[in-house]
Amino acid sequence: MALMPDSPRPILSPLSRRQFLATVGALILGAGASVFPTPATAFNPQRLRQSMQQQYGTSGLAVLEAWFELLERLRRQGIQTQLRDVNDFFNRRIRWVEDIHNWGHEDFWATPLETMGQGQGDCEDYSIAKYVSLKQLDVPGERLRMIYVRARIGRSQITQAHMVLGYYSTPSAEPLVLDNIAPSISPASQRTDLDPVFSFNSEGLWAGGSSESRADPLARLSRWRSVVERMQSQGFI
Amino acid sequence: MSLIKQLWLAIIALLLLSFVGSLAISIASSRDYIEQEVRIKNEDNATALALSMSQLDKDIVILELLVAAQFDTGYYRSIILRDTANNVLIGRSASEYSGDVPAWFRSLIQFNVPTGTATVQDGWRQFGTLELESQHSFAYASLWRSMLELAGWFLLAGAISLAIATVLVRGIKHPLVRVVAQAKDISARRFTTIKEPRTLELREVAQAMNILSANVHHMLSQESQKLDELRRDLQHDRVTGALNRDVFMGRLASLLGSDDVRATGLMLMVRVQTLEQLNEQLGHQATDNLLRALVQQLSQLDGSSEEALIGRLNGSDFLLLLPLQESANKLASLVRHALEQVFEQALKIVAVDTPREMVRMPAAIVAYTPHDERGTLLATLDDALAEAESDSAHNRIVVREGQQGSLFNNHVEWRTALNKAISQGPQLAYFPVIDAHNNVLHYECPARLKLANEWQTAGVFIPWVSRFNLEPALDIAVVKKSFAQLAIDPEHKMGINLSIASITNAQFVTELRALLEKQPQHAKQLCFEVPAVLNAHAIGSLRGLCTALRPLGCQFGIEHVGAEFTKLADLHDVGLTYLKVDSSLIRGIHTSNEQQTIVRGMATLCHSLGIQVIAEGVVEQAELDSLFRAGLDGATGPGVRV
Numbered sequence: 020m021a022l023m024p025d026s027p028r029p030i031l032s033p034l035s036r037r038q039f040l041a042t043v044g045a046l047i048l049g050a051g052a053s054v055f056p057t058p059a060t061a062f063n064p065q066r067l068r069q070s071m072q073q074q075y076g077t078s079g080l081a082v083l084e085a086w087f088e089l090l091e092r093l094r095r096q097g098i099q100t101q102l103r104d105v106n107d108f109f110n111r112r113i114r115w116v117e118d119i120h121n122w123g124h125e126d127f128w129a130t131p132l133e134t135m136g137q138g139q140g141d142c143e144d145y146s147i148a149k150y151v152s153l154k155q156l157d158v159p160g161e162r163l164r165m166i167y168v169r170a171r172i173g174r175s176q177i178t179q180a181h182m183v184l185g186y187y188s189t190p191s192a193e194p195l196v197l198d199n200i201a202p203s204i205s206p207a208s209q210r211t212d213l214d215p216v217f218s219f220n221s222e223g224l225w226a227g228g229s230s231e232s233r234a235d236p237l238a239r240l241s242r243w244r245s246v247v248e249r250m251q252s253q254g255f256i
Numbered sequence: 257m258s259l260i261k262q263l264w265l266a267i268i269a270l271l272l273l274s275f276v277g278s279l280a281i282s283i284a285s286s287r288d289y290i291e292q293e294v295r296i297k298n299e300d301n302a303t304a305l306a307l308s309m310s311q312l313d314k315d316i317v318i319l320e321l322l323v324a325a326q327f328d329t330g331y332y333r334s335i336i337l338r339d340t341a342n343n344v345l346i347g348r349s350a351s352e353y354s355g356d357v358p359a360w361f362r363s364l365i366q367f368n369v370p371t372g373t374a375t376v377q378d379g380w381r382q383f384g385t386l387e388l389e390s391q392h393s394f395a396y397a398s399l400w401r402s403m404l405e406l407a408g409w410f411l412l413a414g415a416i417s418l419a420i421a422t423v424l425v426r427g428i429k430h431p432l433v434r435v436v437a438q439a440k441d442i443s444a445r446r447f448t449t450i451k452e453p454r455t456l457e458l459r460e461v462a463q464a465m466n467i468l469s470a471n472v473h474h475m476l477s478q479e480s481q482k483l484d485e486l487r488r489d490l491q492h493d494r495v496t497g498a499l500n501r502d503v504f505m506g507r508l509a510s511l512l513g514s515d516d517v518r519a520t521g522l523m524l525m526v527r528v529q530t531l532e533q534l535n536e537q538l539g540h541q542a543t544d545n546l547l548r549a550l551v552q553q554l555s556q557l558d559g560s561s562e563e564a565l566i567g568r569l570n571g572s573d574f575l576l577l578l579p580l581q582e583s584a585n586k587l588a589s590l591v592r593h594a595l596e597q598v599f600e601q602a603l604k605i606v607a608v609d610t611p612r613e614m615v616r617m618p619a620a621i622v623a624y625t626p627h628d629e630r631g632t633l634l635a636t637l638d639d640a641l642a643e644a645e646s647d648s649a650h651n652r653i654v655v656r657e658g659q660q661g662s663l664f665n666n667h668v669e670w671r672t673a674l675n676k677a678i679s680q681g682p683q684l685a686y687f688p689v690i691d692a693h694n695n696v697l698h699y700e701c702p703a704r705l706k707l708a709n710e711w712q713t714a715g716v717f718i719p720w721v722s723r724f725n726l727e728p729a730l731d732i733a734v735v736k737k738s739f740a741q742l743a744i745d746p747e748h749k750m751g752i753n754l755s756i757a758s759i760t761n762a763q764f765v766t767e768l769r770a771l772l773e774k775q776p777q778h779a780k781q782l783c784f785e786v787p788a789v790l791n792a793h794a795i796g797s798l799r800g801l802c803t804a805l806r807p808l809g810c811q812f813g814i815e816h817v818g819a820e821f822t823k824l825a826d827l828h829d830v831g832l833t834y835l836k837v838d839s840s841l842i843r844g845i846h847t848s849n850e851q852q853t854i855v856r857g858m859a860t861l862c863h864s865l866g867i868q869v870i871a872e873g874v875v876e877q878a879e880l881d882s883l884f885r886a887g888l889d890g891a892t893g894p895g896v897r898v
Contacts, residue, residue: 164375164382190340190382207380215380217310219303 062155066254067132075136082112082135086152093156102186105152106197106204113148114139115199128246132253145199146184147246150220151255153186162187164218170200171212185218221247260429267421275410282406283365286399291369294392298372301326302388305335306374309386314378320346333389340382355397362396431458438465441829445866447472448829469829476861477825483857484822487841490850493568495544496551503840504567504575509630510839510873511577513894518579519626519715522587525637526554526595529616529645531572537614546615549601550574553594557587575637577624580719584621584655591619591653618644619653626715663708663716670720677705677717678726678733684741689751689870689892692884697834697870698749698783700892701741703734714753727755728764735771735782742778751783751813759786760797765804772808780809783833788817795823799830806831816872817858824861832867839873839893846882859887 064087071079089108093101116139118127127141131148134140140148146165153163163186170181185194185207194207201210221243250256305326312318319337327335327348334349369392376383431453439461441448447469452459491503499507511519528534528550534543554576555564565577581587595617620640624633636656644652664670682703689697704711721730731754738750758764772779784805786798802812811833818838837858845851859869871883874893883891 166377166380185380187382192381194380215377217307218375218377218382 062256063254070132070253071136074132078138079136082138083132085112086131086135090152090155098158101153101156101158102195102197102204105149105156107202108152109134109145109148110199110202112138113145113199115141115145117141126242128242130246130250130253131255132250142199143182146182146197149184149197151250153184154256158186160220161190164194164220166194166196166218167216169214169216181213183213219243259432260425263425263428264421267418267425271414271417275414279403279406279410283399283403286402287365287367290392290395290399291367294367294369294390294395295372297390298369298388299374300372301330301332301390302372302374302386305388306376306386309337309383310377314376314383316345323348331391331394333391333393334387335389336387337376337384338387339384342385345384350391352393355394355400357396357400361400361403365396365399367392367395428455431455431462435462435465438462441831442468444831445864446829446831447865472865473825473828476828476865477822479857479861480822480824483854483861486850486857487818487854490848490854491840496547496568496574498551498574499565499567501567501569504565504569505630506843507565507840508567508577510843511579512624512626512628512630512633513873518577519624519713520582520719521577521579521624522581522584523622523624523633523637524554524557524576524578524587524591524619525621525641526550526574526576526591526617526619527641527645528572528574529618530614534614546598546601550595550598550617553598554591557590557594580722582623582719584623584657587621588653588655591621595619618647620644620656621653622656626713663712667723671724673707674705674717674720674724674726677707678730680706682730682734682737683711684734684737684750686748687892688896688898689890690896690898691890694898696748696898697868697890698751700751700785701734701738702753703730703737705730722755722757725757727757728761728767731755731758731764732767732771735768738782739771739775739778742781746777746781749781749783749811751785753815754784754786756786756789756794759801760794765797765801769804772805772810776808779805783811783813785813785815785836788814788823788838790814790823792826795826795830798827802831813870824865828865832865834868834870834889835862836870836872836892837888839871842871842873842879842883842893843875844879845871845886846876846878852882852886855883855888856886859889863887 067083068080071083086108089104093104096104113134118141121127121137121139121141122129126143128147129137129140129144131151134144134148143165150163150165154160163184166183166185168181168183170179171177172179181200184197186197187194195204196207196210196213197204198210198213207213207215247256305322309319309322312322323335323337323346326332327350332348332350333352334347336344336348337346339345369390372388372390374386374388376386432455434450435453435458438448438450442465449466449469450462452462452466488497491499493500498504528547531543534546538546551566551568551574554566554574557576558564558566558578565579567575569575578587598617599615618641620637620643622633622636622640640654640656644654664673682705684701685704687700687702689700691697702714704713705717706712707717721727731752734752738752741750742748772782784801786794790798798812805812812830813832813834813836814827815836816838817835818840824835835858837855841851841855845855855869855871862869868889869887870890870892871879871888872892874880874883874891875895877895880891880895
């Protein structure tokens, strides 16, 4: 190295060094905070309104407000009324279309917000919306099951994959079927057009706190988990 | 805590932090990954099994077979099928796998995997719940193994990092140690210089201190130069540069009276016979040139000393001392040649037709030995010179043998006798060196050797010792003898003479050091003195010797410092304890203001380097008083008694 001339050197004062460290620390904290935002863990009407406003504008917002009113009205009603009115609400408001027409690809599972915003949906969209509404009315989760069924259309022999929501008053009981093909609720034994295949619900997914499944990157791999996650971010659960 | 220790602590702390940190991170992420995989497997397998069961008849044997088939061919801890009332219908479970994983590691990792559950349908109704748990304890083993592997790699990486760190720390430590040593040297007034380190901060410090040392060196050279000029004015003949009569006589007397090495040799007297005539015919200028040429030629005859001891006794008589020389005849031929040279030069100066007879320079040679009478010697020389003058040849040289002959007749006898005497061991004389309050600083201990059944002083045997290169052997013998003396009387500090030949001899230095290290309690009582006739090589050797022996507590001094005082500037980083001023500057100091000025100047300069100044050859009490008034630290000589 060459001999240093006697020129004054820039001096890092202790204060500026401290400021520097503080800035770096703040940046790191900020970055951490933006990577891990605080998760929303509960039903949040305000957030739902915001999400709806952003995605579907005032028309969607009107449906959402109607839904809030429905929930408010049904909160103190009996279970039969709750089931019937929720079933009717969605069967009337939502137009049935195939996913491919609604979303551009097959078998898209929409959240109630997306269903209400679009005003149309597929069988599983009805089921999910009804499921969430009833859960919101404090119907115990283990009594509600989404059921894959084989449906015969009309009197023909044409069958189609379909999904309905079943209400089990006890685990071993015969369920009541909330369907969008037949608009009224009926016991499962009367639905001879439907063959049950398999059922599931969100028990174990929502149990114990939803934040865990939210941080789980694998959630997006399963349709069911994916829709659960989107519902959380939109403010349903 | 030292800087180096702090560096090491920081390095080790960093290494540990990165080691433990990355181990923890890698284990934590592996654990998360495994947990996730097992959870997905639990859920998927439970759903798949429940799906199959839903499609079958709910015959308990079929269901059990299904569970068994799944359980037996897969990796499960348990598969349980419960009915809607939560009663176990079918259950299979296995014990946990436990490899060689320590319990603490298991409890540290503690997988937390939820059971996979799925509901089995029987038509519209729920038949039961399937609970499924995968076998995941093997994951403990694999995690444990991977942790051991990682730890191994980290140990390797750590070892390499430590090796690199060692090199780095050494790169900092060595220059740091050098800088600290230099700072210590400077605080002890040894103005050393060091190679500048590469580290910026250290380099700046080293530069500053080097500049300081250089400044001190420069200042010392200037000051000692001035003092030397002063001394020259005082002691030397203005025309020829030879010593004045008084000064020369003083030196001669102290030399003859001392135990010094140089107390044996030859003495040459040359007379410019026709000086007045030359003055008249050639003029002062030319004559002065001739005399200058004569002194110059004569000085060259003495190859052993730094400055030839040549004096102008009166206008035409020049006296040269040639210590350590023995062969008068050899010298005579050299002198003849030198005088021819002078004549040649003289011919160049004066007109070409100057007759050869005009410059007549008869000479006389006589040998001197210790304790010869000065008067007798001069009388012998005068007599011889008169004989030479009376001869018609223009450059006649008369040789007179000394009154007393040599102890031995030939070299073989000398060598045998010296070897015997050295192996017998020398005797040490004690001459006190005192300070102003009459305290003994140390004792000067010149060696005596028993030759021809008598203890002889250095002046007798040193010329022969140096001829046979026996100085190192003699000096070692003296040091051994001094140990023996110190064993009897450990209080006395002893001044031991070392010859230049010894200190420039690597083997001697090694031997001396080994000797001193064996007796550290005696080593610190020793003061080593070397004569002032030091060339650059000898100064380097002296510096090395001082550095090597200083830790043992030895002191170093230089004796007979007179004309050579200008070298003090080169000695500023040696770390001398004292300097002994030659008696030629001390004799009659109470009568000479100039001498006092010179000695006072020397004392001031030396004190600025932390060196004590001691006067040699003090004879009278008046001299002693005058010396201490001039600020000297000590004195020795015939006039000094405890």
